[in-house]
Structure formats: C-alpha cells, structure tokens
Amino acid sequence: MTSLLVILALLVVLGFLVIGTYNALIRDRNEVKSAWSSIDVQLKRRYDLIPNLIETVKGYAGHEKQTLEAVVQARQQAVNFSGGVEQRAQVENTLTAALRSLFALAEAYPDLKANQNFLLLQEELANTENKIGFSRQYYNDAAKRYKNRVEMFPGNIVAGIFNFQAEPFFELEAAAERTVPQVKF
Numbered sequence: 001m002t003s004l005l006v007i008l009a010l011l012v013v014l015g016f017l018v019i020g021t022y023n024a025l026i027r028d029r030n031e032v033k034s035a036w037s038s039i040d041v042q043l044k045r046r047y048d049l050i051p052n053l054i055e056t057v058k059g060y061a062g063h064e065k066q067t068l069e070a071v072v073q074a075r076q077q078a079v080n081f082s083g084g085v086e087q088r089a090q091v092e093n094t095l096t097a098a099l100r101s102l103f104a105l106a107e108a109y110p111d112l113k114a115n116q117n118f119l120l121l122q123e124e125l126a127n128t129e130n131k132i133g134f135s136r137q138y139y140n141d142a143a144k145r146y147k148n149r150v151e152m153f154p155g156n157i158v159a160g161i162f163n164f165q166a167e168p169f170f171e172l173e174a175a176a177e178r179t180v181p182q183v184k185f
Helices: 002-061 065-080 085-106 110-114 116-151 155-161
Strands: none
Touching: 002 065, 002 085, 002 110, 002 116, 002 155, 065 085, 085 116, 116 155
C-alpha cells in the first residue's frame, strides 16, 4: 500500500513537472512571437518613411536614378516578403544597404543635406533604425530563452513529445555589416 502511494505521488509530481514545463514552453514561444511582432511594427514604420525620403531626395538628385530605384525596389521586396526569420533578415539587410547608399548620395548634394524635410526624415529613419535594433535584440533574447528551454533538460523531453521547435535568431548575413558606418556631414 505504501509503495502504491509513493508511486502515485511520484506520478503526480511528474505530471506537475510536465505541465509546468509545457506551460513555460508555451509562454516562451508566445514571447518570441510577440518579439517578432515588435520587429514587424518597426519595419512597417521604416517602410512608411522611405517613400517620403525618396521624394525629398528626388528633388535634389533626380538624375541619381539608379540609387533611388535600388531603394524603392529593396523596400518593395521587404514590404511584400512573407518568408521566415532568416530570409527576412536577408531582405532587410538588402534594404539597409540601399538606404546607406541613399545617405551616401546625400553627401554629394550640400543643398539636400541642409533641407529641413530631409533632415527630419533622416532623423526619423535613424530613430526607427534604433527601434528596429532594440526590437531585434529583444527578439533574439526571447528566442534564446525559448531555445534554452527547448534544448535543456527536462524541457527537451517535453518539447520533443509536443514537437516544440527552437526559433532562429535574427542575424546579419555579411561580416561587413557588423562594422559601424562612418557618417560625416
């Protein structure tokens, strides 16, 4: 009789452990999804700013058509993209490179650099880029916590039973993008 009670108590404890781990996995997975949503909000804000920036630059550097078209095309690809995190990072990195080219173009036009609209849009875009960076960091932190829970004992057992999969990190694809760009006015 005593051994039956001990076995029953162990099963109850094991059940609570499984339930607690399962709930923690759900909570962490939802946090990752929420973090990804935060990135999407900031990316949408960036997409909304880019057309205004392009129109401002067109007035001063209309003959720099190739650079402007590259930014517009990269923005359109990013807006229409519907793939996973790793592919999204590649698309966003292409857009970031196109925007860098646009700001480098502004160096050749002193009137453009002094234009209030351009300066305001540039500041808004810089603020948005900072928010995107913070959102990416939050996403990566949430993905790391979730990944740890999925891969560490006893979470790995519960994750395997209920088919939880770790989420990828949002990373830069090229080592050159890890360096801080020099901006001179």
